[in-house]
Amino acid sequence: xxxxxxxxxxxxxxxxxxxxxxxxxxxxxxxxxxxxxxxxxxxxxxxxxxxxxxxxxxxxxxxxxxxxxxxxxxxxxxxxxxxxxxxxxxxxxxxxxxxxxxxxxxxxxx
Numbered sequence: 001x002x003x004x005x006x007x008x009x010x011x012x013x014x015x016x017x018x019x020x021x022x023x024x025x026x027x028x029x030x031x032x033x034x035x036x037x038x039x040x041x042x043x044x045x046x047x048x049x050x051x052x053x054x055x056x057x058x059x060x061x062x063x064x065x066x067x068x069x070x071x072x073x074x075x076x077x078x079x080x081x082x083x084x085x086x087x088x089x090x091x092x093x094x095x096x097x098x099x100x101x102x103x104x105x106x107x108x109x110x
Contacts (some may be wrong), residue, residue, distance in 0.1 A: 036096055039089045043078070047093035050074065055102045068109075 036044065050071050057063045071094060079087030099106040 036093055042088075043086055043089050044093050046074075047090045048097050050090075050092045051097035051101070052097065055105060092109050 039047075050067075054064065054067050054071065057067060073093075075087045075091050080089050095106075098109070
């Protein structure tokens with residue numbers, strides 16, 4: 001049950017970061033990728049590596065929460081540095097990879 005409260009906190013914080021980052025961003029807003037083939041190889045590789053590290057944690061709830069915070073921070077940093085589309089593409093590939101490779105974790109997280 002703790003994981004749901006942590007997930008809620010993480011998603012709330014991410015929403016606040018995204019809202020504040022989007023309101024002052026100088027980058028043009030582009031639609032995120034709708035297919036994994038549209039994502040740049042560099043972002044795809046980083047997102048898959050992050051997803052694999054989350055999957056590898058197994059049932060270690062504390063480590064999982066810490067890693068998810070790191071992933072949210074990476075998404076935010078990428079959005080600031082390379083534009084909102086890059087952050088959304090990273091998140092898209094990350095979620096897709098977890099859903100495809102660890103269905104049980106995906107059900108708990110999403």
